[in-house]
Every structure is written in structure tokens, then in C-alpha cells.
Amino acid sequence: MTYEDRLFAALADPTRRAIFERVAGRRQSVAELARAMPVSQPAISQHLKVLKEARLVRDEPSGARRIYSIDPEGLGPLRAWLDRFWTEQLAAFKAAVETADES
């Protein structure tokens, strides 16, 4: 499984995306997330593990708690992937225009 696979797979699950969005809004502990979301604490931990392996979040111990925050680098590869098609589509559009010019 490539790194890109892990990234897209991590973002595919709605619950996991909700956790990510929440953590992105404000850094918080597992218990805090578990209280706010309609799934159990282990489910939250499992989702966080997946998000961490995709480098979308970081964690930092704070006493008995563990504070999760967004990893600022994490979305970079997604943006890069997206930009590939952006420029690709621009190139295709430009090529189409130039072909039309030949008429």
C-alpha cells in the first residue's frame, strides 16, 4: 500500500473525516472526541491511528491524555495530486484551442 493510497483511504470514511475536521478546528484529546461523536472511544482511537499513519494528524502526550492536532504537511500530497489534473486540464484546454485555431 503506497502512501497516496493511505491518504485517500484515510479520508474516505465520513466518521474519520469528521474527526479530522474537528481536530483541524481545535486540538483535542481522545476523550473529548469520543464525547462529541456518536461512536465509542476505541473507534475514535482506531480512526486516529489511521489518520496518523496517513500523516494527517500528530499526537502529543499530556499527562494521561494524548492531544491530537492536525499535521500541517499532511494535506500537501493531496493538493499536489489535485494540481496535476489542474495543469493537465489546462494543457488539454490549450491544446483544444490551438487545434481550433488551425481551422
Added chain:
Amino acid sequence: MTYEDRLFAALADPTRRAIFERVAGRRQSVAELARAMPVSQPAISQHLKVLKEARLVRDEPSGARRIYSIDPEGLGPLRAWLDRFWTEQLAAFKAAVETADES
């Protein structure tokens, strides 16, 4: 299932992403994709259906064939989603700087 869910779910599968990338590079038929990829023709058709429902590709009949091409609008919502965190992180950074200024 929301539209955003469909979009992320569609991009989660590596085979489906490969199909999308291939179609984005050059519009082509189902048979052409099936010949190039290590899965059966029905598998290709099923993936294309998912991509189409996520508005990532369009299709157009051409005789007995059906030509699939990228839907230029399709990646817009993904970009929008991404930009939310871009600005969010900028705001967080700015807030952090201003808090530091208070020292």
C-alpha cells in the same frame, strides 16, 4: 450518503483512481481501459459507474462504444474542501503569531 462522501469514496480505491487518471490523460472507451488494466471489463464498467456518480467522469456514446472523459467540474468540491483547511490553518497560524506578540 452525501455528495462529498461519494466523491471521497470514489477516489479511495487505487484501481478506480488509476482509471480516473488514465481517462484524465486521454478520453477513451471501456474496452481500451479494460485492455490496459489488470481487471475485467465488468470491473471497469463498475468503477466507471462509481466515478460517474461522483461526477468525476462523463460518458458519451460513439457507435457501439462509450467514450469516457474527465468531468472538469468534478474535482472542484475536493479543491474547495481542501481550501477550507488551507485558510483554517492560516488563521490558526495568524492567531498564534498574534498571541506571541502579546508577550
Added chain:
DNA sequence: TATCTTCATAAGTCATGACTTATTATAAGC
């Protein structure tokens, strides 16, 4: 020390989804 909180992991269940082969419909070419 004993208790309580926090969190990760283990183990098991269940639904989903990515494939396959088989089949059908439609269009093209002989």
C-alpha cells in the same frame, strides 16, 4: 496504596465493496 481517568489494543461481528463469470442488449461489419 487504592481508585479513577485516559487511551490503546485484542477479539469478534457484520456490512460493504471489489472482484469474478455468465448473460443480455445494442451497434458494426461481413
Added chain:
DNA sequence: GCTTATAATAAGTCATGACTTATGAAGATA
């Protein structure tokens, strides 16, 4: 008209993954 090519759908298999409850480890607090 008959055969061939193309593509969608049906039906079935199998792996994965999103949950659950149970449990244990590590830190805080009395």
C-alpha cells in the same frame, strides 16, 4: 441475417474495514 465487438447488469464469492465489548497499561488524585 449472422457474427463479432462493445458495454452494462446480474449474481455470487471473498477480503476488508468499521464498529462493538472486554481488557490492560499508564498517569493523576485521594
